[in-house]
Amino acid sequence: MKLLAWLGRKVGGALVVLWLVATAIFIGVRLIPGDPAEAIMGGPGSQASAEALANARSEYGLDLPIISQYFLFLAKLIRLDFGTSYSFKDPVLQIMGEVLPPTINLALLALVVAWLLALLFALLAMRANKFGRLLGNAVEIVAAAVPHFWLGAVLIMLFSSMLGWLPAVANGTPAGLVLPVLTLALPLAGFLTQLMRDSLNTAMGSQFALAARARGESRLTVFRRHGLRHAALPALGLTGWAFSSLLSGAVVVEAIFARPGLGRSLLSAVLARDIPMVTGIALFSALVYIVVMALTEAIERLIDPAGAES
């Protein structure tokens, strides 16, 4: 019952957020200078006739009053009709179905890898001596600070050009995924480790950790049973944010590794002023963000029911 109420609240909240996002997109798109009808006809360079432009306007409802356009826009969204892409001439939903999965795959994989790396870093930092800790700290900061495009280029140079171990271009094989995922995951891992280490140190130095040691647990067991939970909580709270940053990071990474996906489509859609595409991608990104936030909140509730209530 409690779970149902929680789910109901989440879905209601998600609908409100999606409506707000849609409205913001509607307003934002109309603030872009230039004539959307020209974009439909293939951009300013297409030299479309005045008649053709007028036809395009009436076809896409651009000649209606702005408030009617808004409700028409919302009505279409409710029917999951995102319209047809100006540049690809295909329904947006169909294009999304093609470009979304590879990007989500990439981001999810990067998220999992980043978490694993962060946990590994945190564990190493706990067991390290003073020098090791300093070194670890430096590595984390550098990892958290490097930009994706630089890291991607360096990884390609190192592992494909020089060592030849991994392909530089995504070719659909698992090996082709390694470098893009690492490029996305390493900075996030550095950032997550920084978040985890503080709470991990507090937990491992606490009375309950001492009590656990006094029960006969080894340091590793204490880490597994107590440290992990406490370390994960603050990082978990930021995972929703991290996932959205991964999506935007994917724009860069997909360009570097010539991967098909949402990022590249978004880039070309914005450049071509392809309003239905931009709308669709923004709404889907918001939806993905909401789902990830709800998931992390559910995990937080599992770990710390009392904290989540308050």
Next chain:
Amino acid sequence: MNPLLAVENLSVSFAGQQAVDAVSFQLAAGECLALVGESGSGKSVTARSLMGLSGGTVSATKLMVCHEDALALSEPAWQKIRGNSVVMILQDALMALDPLRPVGREIEDVLKEHSSLNKSQRTAKVREILAAVELPEPERRMKQRSTQLSGGMRQRVLIAQALIGDPQIVIADEATTALDSRLAALVLEQLAALKNEGRAVLMISHDLAQVAQLADRIAVMRAGQIVETGPTEQILNHPQHEYTRTLLRAIPSGVPRFAPLSAGTPVNEPRQLAPASTDSAPALVVENLSKSFAKHPAVVEAGFVLPRGATLGLVGESGSGKTTTARLVLGLERPDTGSVTLLGDRFAPHSEAARRGLRENIGAIYQNPLGSFDPRYSVGQILTDALSAGRSKRATGYKDQVGRLLEQVELDPVLSTRNPRELSGGQRQRLAIARALAPEPKVLVLDEPVSALDVSIQATVLDLLDRLQQETGTSYLFISHDLSVIEHMSDFVAVMHRGRIVEQGPTAQVFGDPQHEYTRILMTAMPRLR
């Protein structure tokens, strides 16, 4: 008899700093030894090194734990001993349990480490042990986390965790400290039961009165060394070392009002309360005060009168509504019903604007003062801020007054440039007192002012409060869970239980002839030395 613990010349150091210095003692089965000393005396480090958990460099001519040479034990060998033959009950039951895990799992961990029982057998055993320590509703409680349990339940869980391994040696590290008397009595009862079952009990405490009830022998520690050791009877009645005498004198239980607890304080004549003049209103009149939080009553129809220049002790267990009463009296919380009258003027309920003129007449001191100091302010700035009523924090114009205040609370004026974080617990509390005194209030609300302090430090702070009251005539509303502190400090006592004041009257009357059932229960749980 072959002792379970044999320690000879045990020394522990941290990065060259000697924490424990050539300590020797023995402990046999069925015996209880108490290590007594102030915080920082090395008693906890000593206890932890008996489990290989001191974290420092340990040396000894002999260190035998359960007939094993502890100096030669490997980490895996230690892990077999810890939680099995040697167990530890830690000080703070809230902190000693992981807030993110169900308490049942914490207890079960002992069995995971030391037995080959399967999951359902382990759960059954946890249920069994929780029932044995009389935890109410063990089936439901074992699935809850420590933050969802009351203090008493947590304490029982800690004891259950220690008992499930069937230990030979039980180390109780400040296990009764800061507990209200009924909880402390519960822990002592459980420890006594362990002793009678033939286990060896090592008690660590700063409070001689509390360990005296159980210990067969007492070793007094100071600055890493044992200064005196002997049978409890002898330590209490014929202390040899000066430091032992200081510790004994610091115990407030049974010491007449205004008689000093610490050396160095001039002996004041026990003062007679000035007869209340008919024209001046009492310092504080509280009538029919009630407050509920989310329909849960915290204070119910509380009423009392604090005469001028007197101390009213408000005593009760944690959760009895003492602190809510203090917040209502201070006007920090709006009462549902009732009123607070300060020096004849209506103080609550009232608008904050109307109250502001009266604010300087009432001050407050809390258990943990550090949280109430701005961490960016120095000691001098904190006092200047209070002296100027928040208008300035620059020390220039108030230097003399700051110096006088520091002197008044027996702090070195040199400290005025320090940050409060650099002060010791006792010094911080003195600073809090100085700050509260700055606007020269007529009434001070003291909410557990000494509960976080060692008995010996507590003694000096209580003596200071006594002296200040005699000098300034300030009235105290003194809130504490500690009956012996209340008895020593109060002219009048009000006993609180579940939000109600169940009994009140002059101190001698309430303590000498308690009328209410609950007061009697409290009195029997109170440790008495004299």
